[in-house]
Amino acid sequence: MESLYQVLRDCSWFAKLPDGLLFWISVLVPIGLIVAVYPAIFAYTTLIERKALGRIQNRIGPNRVGRWGILQPLADGAKLLTKEDIVPRAADRFVHGLAPVIAVIPSLLLFAVVPVGARLVPVDLNIGILFVFAISTGSVLALFMGGWASRNKFSLLGAMRAVAQVVSYEVPMVLAAVVVVMAAGSLSTVAIAEAQGGGILNISNWYVFRPWGFVGFVLFLIGAMAESARTPFDIPEAESEIIAGYHTEYSGFKFALFQLGEYLAAIAMAGITATMFLGGYNGPGSDLKYIGPVVGVFWFFAKLMSLIFVIIWIRGTWPRIRVDQLMGFAWKVLLPMSVVNIFAAAVYHFLNPKPLAWVVTAVGLLVAWVILSKVGAPNAIEKRVYRYAS
Amino acid sequence: MWECPSGHDRVTCRARKGAPTVAETMTYAFLILSVITLLGALLAVLLRNLVHCVLSLILFFLGVAGHYFLLRADFLAAVQILIYIGAVAVLILFAIMLTRNVTGTEGPREVFGMKWWSGGVIAAALAAGVLRAVINDPVSQAGSSAQANSSVAEIGKALVGHWVVPFEAMAVLLTAALIGAVVIALEEVMRRR
Numbered sequence: 001m002e003s004l005y006q007v008l009r010d011c012s013w014f015a016k017l018p019d020g021l022l023f024w025i026s027v028l029v030p031i032g033l034i035v036a037v038y039p040a041i042f043a044y045t046t047l048i049e050r051k052a053l054g055r056i057q058n059r060i061g062p063n064r065v066g067r068w069g070i071l072q073p074l075a076d077g078a079k080l081l082t083k084e085d086i087v088p089r090a091a092d093r094f095v096h097g098l099a100p101v102i103a104v105i106p107s108l109l110l111f112a113v114v115p116v117g118a119r120l121v122p123v124d125l126n127i128g129i130l131f132v133f134a135i136s137t138g139s140v141l142a143l144f145m146g147g148w149a150s151r152n153k154f155s156l157l158g159a160m161r162a163v164a165q166v167v168s169y170e171v172p173m174v175l176a177a178v179v180v181v182m183a184a185g186s187l188s189t190v191a192i193a194e195a196q197g198g199g200i201l202n203i204s205n206w207y208v209f210r211p212w213g214f215v216g217f218v219l220f221l222i223g224a225m226a227e228s229a230r231t232p233f234d235i236p237e238a239e240s241e242i243i244a245g246y247h248t249e250y251s252g253f254k255f256a257l258f259q260l261g262e263y264l265a266a267i268a269m270a271g272i273t274a275t276m277f278l279g280g281y282n283g284p285g286s287d288l289k290y291i292g293p294v295v296g297v298f299w300f301f302a303k304l305m306s307l308i309f310v311i312i313w314i315r316g317t318w319p320r321i322r323v324d325q326l327m328g329f330a331w332k333v334l335l336p337m338s339v340v341n342i343f344a345a346a347v348y349h350f351l352n353p354k355p356l357a358w359v360v361t362a363v364g365l366l367v368a369w370v371i372l373s374k375v376g377a378p379n380a381i382e383k384r385v386y387r388y389a390s
Numbered sequence: 391m392w393e394c395p396s397g398h399d400r401v402t403c404r405a406r407k408g409a410p411t412v413a414e415t416m417t418y419a420f421l422i423l424s425v426i427t428l429l430g431a432l433l434a435v436l437l438r439n440l441v442h443c444v445l446s447l448i449l450f451f452l453g454v455a456g457h458y459f460l461l462r463a464d465f466l467a468a469v470q471i472l473i474y475i476g477a478v479a480v481l482i483l484f485a486i487m488l489t490r491n492v493t494g495t496e497g498p499r500e501v502f503g504m505k506w507w508s509g510g511v512i513a514a515a516l517a518a519g520v521l522r523a524v525i526n527d528p529v530s531q532a533g534s535s536a537q538a539n540s541s542v543a544e545i546g547k548a549l550v551g552h553w554v555v556p557f558e559a560m561a562v563l564l565t566a567a568l569i570g571a572v573v574i575a576l577e578e579v580m581r582r583r
Contacts, residue, residue, distance in 0.1 A: 092441070094442070095442070095445070125464070126464070127464050127465055127468050127542065130465065130469070130472070130542075131468055134475075134476070137471070137472055137476025137477075138471075138475065138476075140476060141479070144480070144483055145445070148441060148483075160484075163480060170476075187542055
C-alpha cells in the first residue's frame with residue numbers, strides 16, 4: 001500500500017488529485033484485490049478439490065453445472081445462501097452467530113503480509129511472520145465458540161479436539177518457521193522472499209534446497225495442514241465420527257463462512273509456505289527489467305496452486321489419524337525434529353565452506369530422523385489394544 | 391515522506407490545511423482504543439454468562455495489543471495477541487468448561503453482591519498506588535518525545551546480553567512447568583491402567 005501511494009504521487013496524472021484521495025485509493029485497491037482474488041481462488045479450489053478427489057477415487061467429479069463443472073462453485077454458493085438458517089433453541093445465539101465471523105477474519109488478515117510479487121505486498125510489516133502466527137491463533141477461538149455455542153455434545157467434543165490439535169501443531173510449525181527467520185535475518189515476509197532471490201535461474205537460493213530448509217518445509221506443511229484441519233488431521237470435522245464436529249449445528253450461510261475461513265486459512269498458509277521455503281515470487285525470469293514483477297506474480301501463483309494441489313492430493317490418499325496418535329505425533333516426533341532442525345540451521349550458518357556444511361547438516365538431520373522414527377514414533381503411535389477381541 | 395515547508399517535525403505538522411496532525415490522530419486512536427479496552431474489562435466482570443465474560447476478556451486483550459501498537463512496540467503487541475489470546479484465553483476457556491455455573495442461572499443472582507463496596511475500595515487503593523508509581527517513573531516523566539528503540543533485533547540482543555540471567559531463569563521455570571504437566575498427566579494414565 002505504501003509503495004502504491006508513492007507510485008501514485010509520482011505519476012503526474014494522479015498527483016493532481018488531493019492527497020487524502022490518493023491515500024484512500026492506495027488503501028482500498030489492495031483490499032479490493034485481496035477480497036476479489038482470494039475468495040475466487042477459494043471457490044475454484046473447492047471445485048479442483050472435488051474433481052481431484054474424484055479422479056483419485058476413480059470417478060469423475062462434478063460435471064453437470066457447466067462444462068467440466070466450471071459453474072459448480074456458483075451453484076454451491078447460491079444453494080448455501082438460500083438455505084434456511086437454523087439455530088438450535090438452546091444455543092447461545094450471540095456466540096453462535098459470532099463464531100463464523102471470527103473464523104473468517106483471521107484468514108483474510110493473513111493475506112495482508114503475503115508478497116505476491118516484488119514490492120507487491122499489501123502491508124510490509126517488519127514483524128510479518130510473527131503477525132501470521134499471532135493472527136492464526138484467532139481462528140482457534142472460532143472453533144471453540146462454534147462448538148460451545150451449539151449446546152451439542154458432539155459439537156463440544158469436536159471443538160475440544162480441534163483446539164487441542166491446533167494448539168499442539170502450532171509449536172512445531174512456529175519452530176520450523178524460526179529456521180527461515182534465522183537464515184533471512186528478518187521477520188518481514190518481504191525480506192524473506194528477497195533473500196531467496198539470485199542464484200542459478202533464481203532457483204538455487206530457495207530455502208527448500210538446503211537440508212534444514214527441506215525439513216522445515218515438510219514440518220511447516222504438516223503444521224499448516226493440521227492448523228486448517230485438513231485430512232489427515234481432520235478430527236475436528238471427521239464426518240464419519242462425530243457428524244460434523246464444531247460446525248454440526250450450522251446451516252446455510254454460516255456454514256459457508258466456516259468453510260470459507262477454513263479454506264482461506266489453508267490457502268494463506270500455502271502462500272506463506274511458498275514465500276518462506278519456495279522463494280515466494282522468485283523464479284526464472286523474475287529479475288528482468290520490466291516484465292520481471294509480472295513473471296514473479298505468475299511464479300507465486302504457480303507455487304501457491306501447486307501447494308494447494310499437494311494438500312488436496314494428501315487429503316485424497318491418506319487416512320485420518322486417531323486423536324491420540326495425532327497428539328503423540330506432534331509432541332514426540334515433530335517437536336524434537338524441529339528443535340534439531342534449528343541446531344542444524346545454526347551449524348549450517350556458521351560452517352564454511354558451504355558444500356561441507358550442506359553434507360554435515362544433511363547427515364545430522366538424517367541421523368536425527370532415524371533415531372526419532374525408531375524411538376519416538378513407536379511410543380507416539382501405539383497399537384490399538386482390543387480388550388474383548390483376543 | 392512529507393517535508394514541511396515551515397520546518398515542523400513529523401508529529402506536529404499538518405499534511406495539508408484542515409488535516410489532523412499525527413499527534414491529534416494518535417490521540418483519537420488512543421481514545422477509541424481505551425474505550426474498547428475498558429469496555430472489554432468492564433464486561434468481563436459484569437456479564438453473567440462466563441463464556442461471554444471470557445470473550446469480552448479477549449476483547450480487552452486485543453485493546454491492550456492495540457495500545458502496544460500505538461506505543462510503537464509492535465513485537466510486544468504481536469506477542470500479546472499470540473500468548474494472551476492464543477494461549478491464556480484458550481486455557482481459561484478450557485477451565486470454564488469444567489465448571490458448572492457457566493450459564494449464570496445457578497448461584498447468586500446479582501452481580502453487585504452484598505459486599506461490592508469493599509471490592510471497590512481495594513480497587514481504588516490499588517489504582518492509586520499504581521498511578522503514583524507510574525507518574526513518578528522517570529520513563530513517563532521524559533514525555534512523549536522519547537523514542538523507543540524496540541526492534542526485534544534489539545530485543546533479542548538485550549535478552550541474551552544484558553538480561554541473560556532472567557532469560558535463563560525463565561527457561562528453567564518453563565521447563566519445570568512442562569515437566570510438572572507431564573507428571574500430572576502421567577499419574578492419570580498410570581491410574582487408568
